[in-house]
Amino acid sequence: MNNNDTIAAISTAVSEAGIGIVRISGPDALEVADRVCLLAGKEKRKLADVPSHTIHYGYVTGPDAGRTEIIDEVLVSVMRGPRSFTAEDTVEINCHGGVYAVRKCLEAVLEAGARAAQPGEFTKRAFLNGRIDLSSAEAVMDVIQAKSALSLKSSVQQLKGAVFQAVRTLRSSMLEKAAYIEAALDDPEHYSLEGFSGQLLSCAADWKEEVEHLVRTSDSGRLVREGINTAIIGKPNAGKSSLLNLLAGSDLAIVTEIAGTTRDVLTQTLRIGDVVLNVADTAGIRDAKDTVEQIGIERALSCAKESDLVLYVADSSLPVDEWDRRILEMLSGQKVIALLNKSDLPSVTGPEQIRPLIGEKGVILSVSALDGTGIEDLKDSIMKMFYGGDLSFNDEVVITNIRHRQCLIDAGKSLDLLLESLEMGLPEDICSIDLTDAIDHLGEITGETMREDLIDEIFGKFCMGK
Numbered sequence: 001m002n003n004n005d006t007i008a009a010i011s012t013a014v015s016e017a018g019i020g021i022v023r024i025s026g027p028d029a030l031e032v033a034d035r036v037c038l039l040a041g042k043e044k045r046k047l048a049d050v051p052s053h054t055i056h057y058g059y060v061t062g063p064d065a066g067r068t069e070i071i072d073e074v075l076v077s078v079m080r081g082p083r084s085f086t087a088e089d090t091v092e093i094n095c096h097g098g099v100y101a102v103r104k105c106l107e108a109v110l111e112a113g114a115r116a117a118q119p120g121e122f123t124k125r126a127f128l129n130g131r132i133d134l135s136s137a138e139a140v141m142d143v144i145q146a147k148s149a150l151s152l153k154s155s156v157q158q159l160k161g162a163v164f165q166a167v168r169t170l171r172s173s174m175l176e177k178a179a180y181i182e183a184a185l186d187d188p189e190h191y192s193l194e195g196f197s198g199q200l201l202s203c204a205a206d207w208k209e210e211v212e213h214l215v216r217t218s219d220s221g222r223l224v225r226e227g228i229n230t231a232i233i234g235k236p237n238a239g240k241s242s243l244l245n246l247l248a249g250s251d252l253a254i255v256t257e258i259a260g261t262t263r264d265v266l267t268q269t270l271r272i273g274d275v276v277l278n279v280a281d282t283a284g285i286r287d288a289k290d291t292v293e294q295i296g297i298e299r300a301l302s303c304a305k306e307s308d309l310v311l312y313v314a315d316s317s318l319p320v321d322e323w324d325r326r327i328l329e330m331l332s333g334q335k336v337i338a339l340l341n342k343s344d345l346p347s348v349t350g351p352e353q354i355r356p357l358i359g360e361k362g363v364i365l366s367v368s369a370l371d372g373t374g375i376e377d378l379k380d381s382i383m384k385m386f387y388g389g390d391l392s393f394n395d396e397v398v399i400t401n402i403r404h405r406q407c408l409i410d411a412g413k414s415l416d417l418l419l420e421s422l423e424m425g426l427p428e429d430i431c432s433i434d435l436t437d438a439i440d441h442l443g444e445i446t447g448e449t450m451r452e453d454l455i456d457e458i459f460g461k462f463c464m465g466k
Contacts, residue, residue: 006032007121008114010106011466017097022105024091024114025122030078033091035063035112036105037076047091052080060093060105063112071104072096086122087129120459123466127447127459134447135163137459138401140466142225157397163404164446166397170210171442174435177203181432193428200431201422207438208415214399215408221400223308223386227269227276231304233331234313235323236284239341242369243313244268244281272379275386280307285327301330309335309382314354316340316347316366328357337363337381344368407444414438 006026012019024033030048039045039058050056056076062069075094084090095105110116120141127137143156177200184191232240247270266281282300304310310331314324328336338354340347343366351364358364363381367374399405418434443449 006114007117007125008032008106008109009117009122010102011092011122012097012102014099014102015097016099020095020097020102020105022093022095022102022109023117023122024093024109025084025086025088025117025125026114027089028113029089029091032109032112032114033076033093036060036108037074037093039076047076047078050078052078052083054078060095060108062108071108072101074105082129082131085131086125087131088125118460120466124459133161133164135167135401135404135445136161137447138403139163142400162397163399163401166214167442167445170207171439171446171448173203174207174439174442178432178435178439181428181435185429196428197422197425197431200428200435201419204415204418204422204435208412208419211408211412211415214397215405215412217397218399218402218405218408220386221398221405222402224398225400227278228309228382228386229307230277230279230309230311231300231307232279232281232311232313233300233304233327234284235315235327238284238313238315239369240284240313241266241281243311243339243341243367244279246369246372246375247272247277247279272382275379275382277309277382285323304331304334307334309337309385311378312336312338312358313341314338314349315342316349317342317345319348320353320357324354325357328354332359335385337365337378337385339374339378340364340366341369343373344370404445407441411438411441414441 004027006024006028008022008024011021011023014020030046034046034048037047037058038061039047039056045056047056054077056078058074058076060071060074062071072095077092077094079085079090079092081088081090093105093109095102123132123137123140126132127134139156180191180196181193184193184196232243234240244266248268268279268281270277270279280303282303283296285297285300312328312331314320328338336358338358340349340351340354347366350366354364355362363385365374365377365381367378399408414434414437418431418438421431421434440449
Protein backbone atom coordinates (compact mmCIF):
# COMPACT_ATOMS: atom_id res chain seq x y z
CA MET A 1 0.00 0.00 0.00
CA ASN A 2 1.38 3.37 -1.08
CA ASN A 3 0.35 6.14 1.31
CA ASN A 4 1.34 8.84 -1.19
CA ASP A 5 -0.92 7.92 -4.11
CA THR A 6 -4.50 9.01 -4.73
CA ILE A 7 -7.28 6.81 -3.41
CA ALA A 8 -11.06 6.70 -3.86
CA ALA A 9 -14.00 4.83 -2.39
CA ILE A 10 -17.73 5.07 -1.78
CA SER A 11 -18.08 6.71 1.64
CA THR A 12 -21.80 6.12 2.15
CA ALA A 13 -23.78 2.92 2.47
CA VAL A 14 -24.21 1.14 -0.86
CA SER A 15 -28.01 1.13 -0.98
CA GLU A 16 -30.91 3.11 -2.36
CA ALA A 17 -30.75 6.54 -0.75
CA GLY A 18 -31.10 10.22 -1.49
CA ILE A 19 -27.33 10.79 -1.74
CA GLY A 20 -24.24 8.68 -2.28
CA ILE A 21 -20.71 10.07 -1.87
CA VAL A 22 -17.55 9.06 -3.71
CA ARG A 23 -14.50 10.38 -1.85
CA ILE A 24 -11.13 11.01 -3.51
CA SER A 25 -8.01 11.85 -1.47
CA GLY A 26 -4.37 12.29 -2.33
CA PRO A 27 -1.90 14.51 -4.21
CA ASP A 28 -3.74 14.10 -7.55
CA ALA A 29 -7.30 14.24 -6.18
CA LEU A 30 -8.20 17.44 -8.04
CA GLU A 31 -6.65 16.28 -11.32
CA VAL A 32 -8.43 12.91 -11.13
CA ALA A 33 -11.74 14.60 -10.38
CA ASP A 34 -11.25 17.01 -13.29
CA ARG A 35 -10.98 14.03 -15.65
CA VAL A 36 -14.52 12.90 -14.81
CA CYS A 37 -16.32 16.06 -13.62
CA LEU A 38 -17.78 18.67 -15.95
CA LEU A 39 -18.76 21.80 -14.04
CA ALA A 40 -21.91 23.54 -15.28
CA GLY A 41 -21.84 27.15 -16.43
CA LYS A 42 -20.53 29.19 -19.32
CA GLU A 43 -16.94 29.21 -18.08
CA LYS A 44 -15.03 25.96 -18.55
CA ARG A 45 -13.69 25.88 -15.02
CA LYS A 46 -11.51 23.17 -13.58
CA LEU A 47 -11.66 21.94 -10.01
CA ALA A 48 -7.92 22.56 -9.75
CA ASP A 49 -8.67 26.28 -10.12
CA VAL A 50 -11.58 26.69 -7.68
CA PRO A 51 -11.16 27.90 -4.07
CA SER A 52 -10.93 25.38 -1.22
CA HIS A 53 -14.03 24.41 0.73
CA THR A 54 -16.47 25.21 -2.04
CA ILE A 55 -19.23 23.16 -3.69
CA HIS A 56 -19.90 23.09 -7.42
CA TYR A 57 -22.73 21.81 -9.60
CA GLY A 58 -22.03 19.67 -12.63
CA TYR A 59 -21.93 16.18 -14.11
CA VAL A 60 -19.83 13.05 -13.87
CA THR A 61 -18.84 11.59 -17.23
CA GLY A 62 -16.79 8.69 -18.39
CA PRO A 63 -13.06 9.54 -18.58
CA ASP A 64 -12.90 8.74 -22.31
CA ALA A 65 -11.52 11.29 -24.77
CA GLY A 66 -14.92 12.54 -25.92
CA ARG A 67 -16.49 12.51 -22.43
CA THR A 68 -19.87 12.01 -24.08
CA GLU A 69 -21.35 9.60 -21.51
CA ILE A 70 -23.06 11.49 -18.65
CA ILE A 71 -23.26 9.18 -15.66
CA ASP A 72 -24.97 11.42 -13.10
CA GLU A 73 -25.84 14.98 -12.10
CA VAL A 74 -23.71 15.82 -9.06
CA LEU A 75 -22.44 18.35 -6.52
CA VAL A 76 -18.67 18.35 -6.08
CA SER A 77 -16.99 19.45 -2.82
CA VAL A 78 -13.36 20.59 -2.90
CA MET A 79 -11.21 20.61 0.26
CA ARG A 80 -7.53 21.33 -0.11
CA GLY A 81 -5.03 19.93 2.35
CA PRO A 82 -4.18 20.29 5.12
CA ARG A 83 -7.71 21.55 5.91
CA SER A 84 -9.40 18.22 5.21
CA PHE A 85 -10.07 14.99 7.09
CA THR A 86 -7.00 13.27 5.65
CA ALA A 87 -4.91 16.50 5.60
CA GLU A 88 -4.59 15.86 1.85
CA ASP A 89 -6.39 17.38 -1.14
CA THR A 90 -9.84 15.83 -1.03
CA VAL A 91 -12.79 15.84 -3.42
CA GLU A 92 -16.22 14.44 -2.59
CA ILE A 93 -18.63 13.75 -5.44
CA ASN A 94 -22.22 13.85 -4.15
CA CYS A 95 -24.23 11.62 -6.48
CA HIS A 96 -27.81 10.42 -6.45
CA GLY A 97 -27.91 7.51 -4.04
CA GLY A 98 -28.86 4.65 -6.33
CA VAL A 99 -26.53 1.66 -6.09
CA TYR A 100 -25.75 1.58 -9.82
CA ALA A 101 -25.19 5.35 -10.19
CA VAL A 102 -22.72 5.56 -7.29
CA ARG A 103 -20.78 2.53 -8.44
CA LYS A 104 -20.55 3.91 -11.99
CA CYS A 105 -19.18 7.20 -10.60
CA LEU A 106 -16.56 5.30 -8.59
CA GLU A 107 -15.60 3.21 -11.64
CA ALA A 108 -15.09 6.42 -13.64
CA VAL A 109 -12.86 7.87 -10.90
CA LEU A 110 -10.76 4.68 -10.76
CA GLU A 111 -10.39 4.68 -14.54
CA ALA A 112 -9.24 8.30 -14.29
CA GLY A 113 -6.22 7.33 -12.19
CA ALA A 114 -7.24 6.81 -8.57
CA ARG A 115 -6.64 3.59 -6.66
CA ALA A 116 -9.43 1.82 -4.75
CA ALA A 117 -8.98 2.60 -1.05
CA GLN A 118 -8.49 -0.16 1.49
CA PRO A 119 -10.86 -0.40 4.51
CA GLY A 120 -10.06 2.45 6.89
CA GLU A 121 -7.43 3.97 4.62
CA PHE A 122 -8.85 7.51 4.73
CA THR A 123 -8.75 7.48 8.54
CA LYS A 124 -5.32 5.84 8.47
CA ARG A 125 -4.03 8.72 6.35
CA ALA A 126 -5.54 11.22 8.78
CA PHE A 127 -3.51 9.52 11.53
CA LEU A 128 -0.27 9.20 9.54
CA ASN A 129 -0.53 12.84 8.44
CA GLY A 130 -0.90 14.02 12.04
CA ARG A 131 -4.52 15.10 11.62
CA ILE A 132 -5.70 12.90 14.53
CA ASP A 133 -4.06 10.65 17.11
CA LEU A 134 -4.59 6.90 17.14
CA SER A 135 -7.19 6.91 19.95
CA SER A 136 -9.23 9.49 18.03
CA ALA A 137 -8.90 7.42 14.85
CA GLU A 138 -10.29 4.36 16.62
CA ALA A 139 -13.13 6.50 17.97
CA VAL A 140 -14.30 7.10 14.38
CA MET A 141 -15.38 3.47 14.17
CA ASP A 142 -16.88 3.64 17.65
CA VAL A 143 -19.08 6.55 16.51
CA ILE A 144 -20.24 4.53 13.51
CA GLN A 145 -21.02 1.48 15.67
CA ALA A 146 -22.59 3.35 18.61
CA LYS A 147 -25.71 1.58 19.88
CA SER A 148 -27.02 4.18 22.33
CA ALA A 149 -26.92 7.89 23.14
CA LEU A 150 -24.34 7.30 25.88
CA SER A 151 -22.16 5.15 23.62
CA LEU A 152 -22.29 7.90 21.00
CA LYS A 153 -21.44 10.60 23.57
CA SER A 154 -18.47 8.62 24.87
CA SER A 155 -17.21 7.97 21.33
CA VAL A 156 -17.53 11.64 20.36
CA GLN A 157 -15.57 12.65 23.48
CA GLN A 158 -12.82 10.26 22.45
CA LEU A 159 -12.98 11.56 18.87
CA LYS A 160 -12.43 15.07 20.25
CA GLY A 161 -9.31 13.86 22.03
CA ALA A 162 -10.45 13.20 25.62
CA VAL A 163 -8.45 9.96 25.94
CA PHE A 164 -5.48 11.50 24.13
CA GLN A 165 -5.35 14.45 26.53
CA ALA A 166 -5.59 12.24 29.62
CA VAL A 167 -2.88 9.87 28.40
CA ARG A 168 -0.63 12.65 27.08
CA THR A 169 -0.73 14.51 30.41
CA LEU A 170 0.26 11.34 32.26
CA ARG A 171 2.91 10.41 29.70
CA SER A 172 4.41 13.92 29.64
CA SER A 173 4.97 13.77 33.39
CA MET A 174 6.82 10.47 32.97
CA LEU A 175 8.87 11.78 30.04
CA GLU A 176 10.02 14.75 32.11
CA LYS A 177 11.45 12.46 34.80
CA ALA A 178 13.00 10.09 32.27
CA ALA A 179 14.64 13.01 30.48
CA TYR A 180 16.09 14.30 33.75
CA ILE A 181 17.64 10.90 34.48
CA GLU A 182 19.24 10.81 31.02
CA ALA A 183 20.52 14.37 31.44
CA ALA A 184 22.01 13.60 34.86
CA LEU A 185 23.74 10.47 33.58
CA ASP A 186 25.20 12.37 30.62
CA ASP A 187 26.11 15.56 32.52
CA PRO A 188 26.49 14.82 36.25
CA GLU A 189 28.29 18.15 36.83
CA HIS A 190 25.15 20.16 36.08
CA TYR A 191 22.36 17.72 37.00
CA SER A 192 22.31 15.97 40.36
CA LEU A 193 20.42 12.77 41.17
CA GLU A 194 20.77 13.29 44.92
CA GLY A 195 17.34 12.79 46.49
CA PHE A 196 15.82 12.14 43.07
CA SER A 197 14.80 8.55 43.91
CA GLY A 198 12.45 9.82 46.61
CA GLN A 199 10.81 12.25 44.18
CA LEU A 200 10.50 9.54 41.54
CA LEU A 201 8.96 7.13 44.07
CA SER A 202 6.26 9.65 44.95
CA CYS A 203 5.55 10.38 41.27
CA ALA A 204 5.45 6.69 40.37
CA ALA A 205 2.84 6.06 43.06
CA ASP A 206 0.68 8.89 41.64
CA TRP A 207 1.11 7.57 38.09
CA LYS A 208 0.13 4.10 39.20
CA GLU A 209 -3.01 5.43 40.90
CA GLU A 210 -4.02 7.35 37.75
CA VAL A 211 -3.46 4.33 35.51
CA GLU A 212 -5.53 2.11 37.82
CA HIS A 213 -8.32 4.69 37.78
CA LEU A 214 -8.43 4.67 33.99
CA VAL A 215 -8.44 0.85 33.95
CA ARG A 216 -11.37 0.83 36.39
CA THR A 217 -13.43 3.01 34.04
CA SER A 218 -13.04 0.35 31.34
CA ASP A 219 -15.57 -1.91 33.10
CA SER A 220 -18.28 0.71 32.67
CA GLY A 221 -16.81 1.65 29.29
CA ARG A 222 -17.30 -1.85 27.91
CA LEU A 223 -20.92 -1.87 29.02
CA VAL A 224 -21.46 1.54 27.41
CA ARG A 225 -19.89 0.45 24.14
CA GLU A 226 -21.06 -3.15 23.82
CA GLY A 227 -24.12 -3.29 26.06
CA ILE A 228 -24.92 -5.32 29.18
CA ASN A 229 -24.80 -9.06 28.52
CA THR A 230 -28.01 -10.26 30.17
CA ALA A 231 -29.29 -13.81 30.67
CA ILE A 232 -32.93 -14.57 31.41
CA ILE A 233 -32.96 -17.76 33.41
CA GLY A 234 -35.44 -19.80 35.43
CA LYS A 235 -37.58 -22.91 35.50
CA PRO A 236 -39.83 -23.91 32.58
CA ASN A 237 -43.05 -21.88 32.13
CA ALA A 238 -41.90 -19.13 34.52
CA GLY A 239 -42.44 -16.55 31.77
CA LYS A 240 -38.89 -16.01 30.48
CA SER A 241 -39.81 -15.82 26.80
CA SER A 242 -42.84 -13.66 27.57
CA LEU A 243 -40.52 -11.25 29.40
CA LEU A 244 -38.16 -11.10 26.40
CA ASN A 245 -41.08 -10.37 24.08
CA LEU A 246 -42.32 -7.63 26.41
CA LEU A 247 -38.90 -5.95 26.60
CA ALA A 248 -38.47 -6.23 22.83
CA GLY A 249 -41.97 -4.99 22.05
CA SER A 250 -42.50 -7.87 19.59
CA ASP A 251 -42.94 -11.63 19.54
CA LEU A 252 -39.33 -12.74 19.21
CA ALA A 253 -39.70 -15.96 21.19
CA ILE A 254 -42.33 -18.67 20.90
CA VAL A 255 -44.59 -18.74 23.96
CA THR A 256 -46.80 -21.76 24.75
CA GLU A 257 -48.24 -23.52 27.78
CA ILE A 258 -45.97 -26.49 27.06
CA ALA A 259 -43.04 -26.64 29.45
CA GLY A 260 -39.67 -26.72 27.72
CA THR A 261 -40.72 -24.84 24.57
CA THR A 262 -37.40 -22.94 24.53
CA ARG A 263 -34.68 -25.51 23.80
CA ASP A 264 -31.70 -23.28 23.01
CA VAL A 265 -30.34 -19.81 23.75
CA LEU A 266 -32.13 -17.02 21.84
CA THR A 267 -30.20 -13.74 21.81
CA GLN A 268 -31.42 -10.24 20.98
CA THR A 269 -29.99 -6.72 21.43
CA LEU A 270 -32.54 -4.41 23.06
CA ARG A 271 -32.40 -0.70 23.82
CA ILE A 272 -34.07 0.42 27.04
CA GLY A 273 -33.75 4.18 27.24
CA ASP A 274 -30.00 4.85 27.09
CA VAL A 275 -29.15 1.31 28.17
CA VAL A 276 -28.36 -1.47 25.67
CA LEU A 277 -29.04 -5.04 26.77
CA ASN A 278 -27.71 -8.06 24.89
CA VAL A 279 -30.44 -10.38 26.15
CA ALA A 280 -30.27 -14.18 26.02
CA ASP A 281 -33.52 -16.12 26.59
CA THR A 282 -32.54 -19.58 27.80
CA ALA A 283 -34.06 -23.01 28.19
CA GLY A 284 -36.00 -23.71 31.37
CA ILE A 285 -33.87 -25.47 33.99
CA ARG A 286 -35.22 -28.77 35.29
CA ASP A 287 -34.45 -32.49 35.10
CA ALA A 288 -33.98 -32.89 31.35
CA LYS A 289 -36.41 -35.14 29.46
CA ASP A 290 -34.00 -35.87 26.59
CA THR A 291 -30.48 -35.19 25.32
CA VAL A 292 -31.44 -32.09 23.33
CA GLU A 293 -33.06 -30.46 26.36
CA GLN A 294 -30.03 -31.35 28.51
CA ILE A 295 -27.74 -29.54 26.05
CA GLY A 296 -30.06 -26.52 26.16
CA ILE A 297 -29.95 -26.46 29.95
CA GLU A 298 -26.16 -26.70 29.99
CA ARG A 299 -25.97 -23.78 27.57
CA ALA A 300 -28.38 -21.80 29.74
CA LEU A 301 -26.23 -22.24 32.83
CA SER A 302 -23.03 -21.42 30.90
CA CYS A 303 -24.67 -18.30 29.45
CA ALA A 304 -25.76 -17.17 32.92
CA LYS A 305 -22.27 -17.61 34.35
CA GLU A 306 -20.71 -15.47 31.59
CA SER A 307 -23.30 -12.67 31.77
CA ASP A 308 -22.99 -9.24 33.38
CA LEU A 309 -26.57 -9.46 34.62
CA VAL A 310 -28.94 -12.35 35.32
CA LEU A 311 -32.69 -11.86 35.33
CA TYR A 312 -34.02 -14.79 37.35
CA VAL A 313 -37.68 -15.30 36.53
CA ALA A 314 -39.81 -17.16 39.07
CA ASP A 315 -43.53 -17.98 38.88
CA SER A 316 -44.92 -16.20 41.94
CA SER A 317 -48.11 -18.28 41.77
CA LEU A 318 -46.09 -21.40 42.67
CA PRO A 319 -44.09 -22.15 45.81
CA VAL A 320 -40.27 -22.08 45.90
CA ASP A 321 -38.82 -25.54 45.29
CA GLU A 322 -35.45 -27.26 45.18
CA TRP A 323 -34.69 -26.07 41.63
CA ASP A 324 -35.12 -22.43 42.69
CA ARG A 325 -32.61 -23.00 45.45
CA ARG A 326 -30.14 -24.81 43.22
CA ILE A 327 -30.29 -22.22 40.43
CA LEU A 328 -29.85 -19.21 42.72
CA GLU A 329 -27.01 -20.97 44.53
CA MET A 330 -25.24 -21.38 41.15
CA LEU A 331 -25.61 -17.62 40.59
CA SER A 332 -23.94 -16.70 43.87
CA GLY A 333 -21.60 -13.73 43.45
CA GLN A 334 -23.24 -12.44 40.27
CA LYS A 335 -25.49 -9.45 39.71
CA VAL A 336 -28.98 -10.89 39.90
CA ILE A 337 -32.44 -9.36 39.69
CA ALA A 338 -35.13 -11.81 40.79
CA LEU A 339 -38.40 -11.19 38.98
CA LEU A 340 -41.49 -12.61 40.66
CA ASN A 341 -43.54 -13.00 37.51
CA LYS A 342 -47.31 -13.45 37.09
CA SER A 343 -48.10 -10.82 39.70
CA ASP A 344 -51.54 -10.66 38.07
CA LEU A 345 -52.29 -14.08 39.68
CA PRO A 346 -52.73 -14.92 43.37
CA SER A 347 -49.24 -14.90 44.90
CA VAL A 348 -47.69 -17.84 46.74
CA THR A 349 -44.04 -16.78 46.55
CA GLY A 350 -42.96 -13.31 47.68
CA PRO A 351 -39.73 -11.46 48.54
CA GLU A 352 -39.55 -13.11 51.95
CA GLN A 353 -39.13 -16.55 50.31
CA ILE A 354 -36.56 -15.34 47.74
CA ARG A 355 -34.44 -13.03 49.91
CA PRO A 356 -32.59 -15.83 51.79
CA LEU A 357 -31.67 -17.37 48.43
CA ILE A 358 -30.50 -14.23 46.63
CA GLY A 359 -28.75 -12.35 49.45
CA GLU A 360 -29.02 -8.74 50.56
CA LYS A 361 -27.41 -7.29 47.44
CA GLY A 362 -29.84 -8.97 45.06
CA VAL A 363 -32.86 -7.05 43.77
CA ILE A 364 -36.36 -8.53 43.97
CA LEU A 365 -39.23 -7.15 41.89
CA SER A 366 -42.82 -8.17 41.28
CA VAL A 367 -43.63 -8.10 37.57
CA SER A 368 -46.19 -9.32 35.08
CA ALA A 369 -45.02 -10.19 31.59
CA LEU A 370 -48.71 -10.30 30.67
CA ASP A 371 -49.65 -6.69 31.40
CA GLY A 372 -46.23 -5.02 31.83
CA THR A 373 -46.47 -4.39 35.57
CA GLY A 374 -43.08 -3.71 37.16
CA ILE A 375 -41.14 -3.26 33.90
CA GLU A 376 -40.32 0.40 34.65
CA ASP A 377 -39.01 -0.69 38.06
CA LEU A 378 -36.85 -3.26 36.27
CA LYS A 379 -35.36 -0.58 34.00
CA ASP A 380 -34.64 1.69 36.99
CA SER A 381 -33.01 -1.20 38.88
CA ILE A 382 -30.69 -1.98 35.96
CA MET A 383 -29.65 1.68 35.78
CA LYS A 384 -28.89 1.80 39.51
CA MET A 385 -27.08 -1.53 39.51
CA PHE A 386 -24.67 -0.66 36.71
CA TYR A 387 -24.53 3.13 36.58
CA GLY A 388 -25.67 4.30 39.99
CA GLY A 389 -28.84 5.60 38.36
CA ASP A 390 -26.84 8.10 36.28
CA LEU A 391 -25.68 7.54 32.72
CA SER A 392 -24.18 10.96 32.13
CA PHE A 393 -20.62 10.30 33.44
CA ASN A 394 -20.38 14.10 33.20
CA ASP A 395 -17.15 14.74 31.26
CA GLU A 396 -15.13 11.95 32.85
CA VAL A 397 -12.75 10.08 30.56
CA VAL A 398 -14.04 6.53 30.16
CA ILE A 399 -11.93 3.82 28.53
CA THR A 400 -14.14 1.91 26.08
CA ASN A 401 -11.47 0.36 23.86
CA ILE A 402 -10.14 -3.09 24.79
CA ARG A 403 -6.73 -2.32 23.27
CA HIS A 404 -6.43 0.87 25.32
CA ARG A 405 -7.31 -1.07 28.46
CA GLN A 406 -4.55 -3.62 27.82
CA CYS A 407 -2.00 -0.87 27.16
CA LEU A 408 -2.90 0.72 30.48
CA ILE A 409 -2.62 -2.64 32.26
CA ASP A 410 0.83 -3.16 30.72
CA ALA A 411 1.86 0.36 31.76
CA GLY A 412 0.67 -0.42 35.29
CA LYS A 413 2.84 -3.55 35.39
CA SER A 414 5.88 -1.53 34.33
CA LEU A 415 5.14 1.00 37.06
CA ASP A 416 4.91 -1.84 39.60
CA LEU A 417 8.41 -2.92 38.58
CA LEU A 418 9.58 0.70 38.82
CA LEU A 419 8.19 1.03 42.34
CA GLU A 420 9.80 -2.26 43.34
CA SER A 421 13.18 -1.15 41.97
CA LEU A 422 12.99 2.19 43.77
CA GLU A 423 12.05 0.57 47.06
CA MET A 424 15.02 -1.79 46.67
CA GLY A 425 17.30 1.24 46.22
CA LEU A 426 18.44 0.33 42.70
CA PRO A 427 20.26 3.08 40.74
CA GLU A 428 18.29 5.45 38.56
CA ASP A 429 19.66 4.12 35.26
CA ILE A 430 18.17 0.71 36.09
CA CYS A 431 14.85 2.26 37.17
CA SER A 432 14.64 4.23 33.94
CA ILE A 433 14.23 0.97 31.99
CA ASP A 434 10.84 0.27 33.61
CA LEU A 435 9.89 3.93 33.37
CA THR A 436 10.62 3.89 29.62
CA ASP A 437 8.52 0.74 29.21
CA ALA A 438 5.57 2.46 30.90
CA ILE A 439 6.01 5.48 28.63
CA ASP A 440 6.04 3.23 25.55
CA HIS A 441 2.87 1.38 26.59
CA LEU A 442 1.01 4.67 27.00
CA GLY A 443 2.38 5.83 23.65
CA GLU A 444 0.75 2.82 22.01
CA ILE A 445 -2.65 4.28 22.90
CA THR A 446 -2.03 7.56 21.09
CA GLY A 447 0.17 6.12 18.34
CA GLU A 448 3.37 7.83 19.44
CA THR A 449 5.04 4.44 19.83
CA MET A 450 3.38 1.99 17.47
CA ARG A 451 4.31 -1.01 15.34
CA GLU A 452 3.35 -0.79 11.67
CA ASP A 453 1.71 -4.23 11.69
CA LEU A 454 -0.56 -3.21 14.56
CA ILE A 455 -1.54 -0.01 12.73
CA ASP A 456 -2.55 -2.11 9.71
CA GLU A 457 -4.53 -4.45 11.96
CA ILE A 458 -6.41 -1.59 13.62
CA PHE A 459 -7.40 0.19 10.41
CA GLY A 460 -8.14 -3.07 8.63
CA LYS A 461 -11.20 -3.43 10.88
CA PHE A 462 -12.73 -0.19 9.57
CA CYS A 463 -15.56 -0.09 7.04
CA MET A 464 -14.80 0.62 3.38
CA GLY A 465 -14.69 4.30 2.48
CA LYS A 466 -13.78 5.45 6.00
